[in-house]
Amino acid sequence: MASPMKYKPAGNFSWLVSTIYIIFLLLPIYWLINMSFKENAEITGTFSLWPQNPTLRNYTVIFTDPSWYSGYINSIIYVVMNTVISVLAALPAAYAFSRYRFLGDKHLFFWLLTNRMAPPAVFALPFFQLYSAFGLIDTHIAVALAHCLFNVPLAVWILEGFMSGVPKEIDETAYIDGYSFPRFFVRIFMPLIASGIGVAAFFCFMFSWVELLLARTLTTTAAKPISAIMTRTVSAAGMDWGVLAAAGVLTIVPGALVIYFVRNYIAKGFALGRV
């Protein structure tokens, strides 16, 4: 009898498909990294597949010039603010959606989804005017609040998916044991869905990190994100390609670091908690 058949991918060349795809994905990234270690003269003058005279000059420029590195600090500040706000607000709401039926619940859930799907371009101008009226332009909190537009619905959806996987008997037993709702929620329930909270936080972090349009519209100097600083360099004549490449590489690093921790949940997150 043959050994129990593990599902065998098509033929013996299956590894080749993944490999070719991954090479296709990594080539442009490699090219950026390659450029970030070159002098500008080498980038524009000669065509080389790897740096002939590797230099750290481009990275030095970024780490010593406040107008560059403050961009990273600004980005990280509003991304973290947004992640904290989104997850904290979404936790009780997701619990309500996963445990109770209430007046208008389905409409509310749908309305939240439409915000995740709303084109940021529609909101760019009104956001600018609204936050001007409140004197919030060019502050980190403005960007953090604006990104709640798509991150809060996302967090609610993901958390609701994870919470629905926890049997309701656990809640009931805890209430019989005399737990109050807040104590039960923090002490018992949150540890149970810890991975879900992690995934929701990761996705909030990610979508806030990659967004540019709103972040750029709402900031001028003091809270300008790194991505906006980069576009300004792109439009300037006499490009500093090396620094641009180094700045790009540095924006990839945070994502590359955290992705390992959520590798098994990333599909679930994209499916809004529904795989």
Added chain:
Amino acid sequence: MEKTWNNKAWFLVLPVLLLVAFSAVIPLMTVVNYSVQDTFGNNEFFWAGTDWFDDMLHSDRFWEALQRNLLFSFIILALEIPLGIFIALNMPKKGIGVPVCLVLMALPLLIPWNVVGTIWQVFGRVDIGLLGHTLWALGIDYNYVRDPIDAWITVIIMDVWHWTSLVVLLCYAGLVSIPDAYYQAAKIDGASRWSVFRYIQLPKMKRVLLIAVLLRFMDSFMIYTEPFVVTGGGPGNSTTFLSIDLVKMAVGQFDLGPAAAMSIIYFLIILLLSWVFYTVMTSSDANQ
């Protein structure tokens, strides 16, 4: 799960409501306000009724951007969905290859969108980019700055590069949820490779595929940053999609009325799509 009826649950939803009201409802009302008024400066506004909507629905510029965007979304789906399924089917199912594939494939998803644009802007340049230079060395006349077709190809390949992994990850999640017993039964029956795909794998992937199709459609329908960085909407208007056009109108030319009317039409299209998405998702939730 059996849910109890409890209207006090509203209190739990309240923080989200306040937050989203501030970040969605109020801005949207501003847009509605602009879409029915006209101004000659000095903060004086005049009632314009539905004039802007009339203008917009009869403007070639809007219809052309809409057509371009629909064509773009269609091409994206036609390329990314089959490619994503194909790659997911060929991914390793156990061993060290799994985490390596998952992490490397997810990498493009986490790159800021304008950096994605920058990467491809550089990569495609004839003078300093690997892709552009290689094509040039092969004698192919490729220049995404001058040639609209080349610009389209670049933007499409960029999107395939950026988002196919999403389809792969979703399909992969669907595939690994299939119990081994299904494959054993198929083997006993002597099922061909194709019928295993057609009758076991595809039905099991249906749900995640639906999510993938709808997410990819909607996200490509509001694409802004990546083509903006690479082509700036050009050459000419050849890669000016709806969002790019809208931002040009609202922030660039400060045509508040028409831009607001266009926003609302745009938003209604998205609303319709979201409704389809929601109905499909909840009905497949119910079927499970």
